[in-house]
Amino acid sequence: MNGIAKPAGILLIITAVAAMLLGVVSEVTKEPIALQNAKTEAAAMAEVFPVDGVEFETIADTSVGDTISGTISKVSEAKVNGETAGYVVTTNPSGFGGAVSTMVGVDTEGVITGLRVLSHSETPGLGALSTDPSFYEQFAGMSGEIKVTKDGGNVQAITSATITSRAVSDGAQEALNWVNENGGAN
Template structure:
C-alpha cells in the first residue's frame, strides 16, 4: 500500500475510534446530565411556586406548541398546580425570541386569571453587566412581575417605561427588559385565553 493510502486508512481508523469514544462518553454522562436537568427544573419550579409540590407539577404537565404566544417553534412545557382538584396556578416555560443577544428562556408562574405570581430566567446570552440583570442573582428586577395581572383590555402597563409602561429598563440596555416583559405578558395572556389547558391530558412525562 502506498503512503497516501496508509495515511488515509490511519485517519479513517482514528475517526472511527473518536466516534466510538464519543458514543461511549455520551452513554456514560447522559444519565448524570438528565439528573442535573431535573434537579435544576425542580429547584426553579419550587422558586416560582413555593407552595407547590415539585413532583406533582412534573407529573401534571402538558406540552404546548404555540410560538405566537410562547415564543418558540419547539413545544413548551406548561405545569399545573391543583388544589382540591382545581388548577390554581400554571408554571409556563416560555421564550423571549427578541433578546439583544438571542432567545431568552423563562419560567413564569401564572394564576388562571392572568396574575403573574413569579418569573425567573432559565437561560440567556445577554451582555454581562447589562442584560444579565434578568438573573435574580444579579438584580431583583425580575421580582417586579410578582402579583401583577395582565388585563387584556389595558396592556399599556406591560411595557418598559421608555415605551410608556410600568417596568424599568436597564441603563444602557432596553432591548433585554423589553423582550422579557413582552414574553411574560404573552404567557399570561395565553393562560387567560386558554382555560381548556386545565383539562388537557398530561403528556410530558420525563421532560
C-alpha cells in the same frame, strides 16, 4: 501515492476510535444530564410558583410535538390538593443576543407569582443582568399589561439593555395572555 496510504489509514483508525468514544460518552451521560435538567426545572417551578404542597403537571410541551401559541414552549398546571392553583409557562422571546428563555408562574386570578430567566445569550454585564433578582423580582404581583417604562409600562428596564428587558416583559405578557385566554384566570 503509497506514502499517503499509511498516514491516511492511521488517521482513519484514530478518527473511528474517537467517534466511538464520543458515542459511548454521550450515551453514558445522557441520563444524568436529563435528571439534572429535571431537577433544575423543578426547582425553578417551585421558585416561580411558591405555594406549599404544590404539584406540577405538564399539560403542553413543544418538545414532544404539542402546539402552543407564540414563543411558549411548555405549560404546566400547578395544583394544590388536586385543585388548579395556577400555571407555570415557559416562553422563549427574542432578546438582543437570541432567545431569552423565561419561566413565569401565574395564579388563577391572572397575577404573576414569580419569574425566572432560565437561559439567554445576552451581553455579559448588560442583558445578562436579567438573571439578577433586582430585575426579575419586580414581575411578581403584576397583571394586565406588562411593558417596560420606556414603552409606558411599569417594568424598570435594565440600563443599556432595553431589548433584553422587553424580551423578558414580552415573555411575562405572553404567559399572562395564555392563562387568560385558556380559562386559567377567573
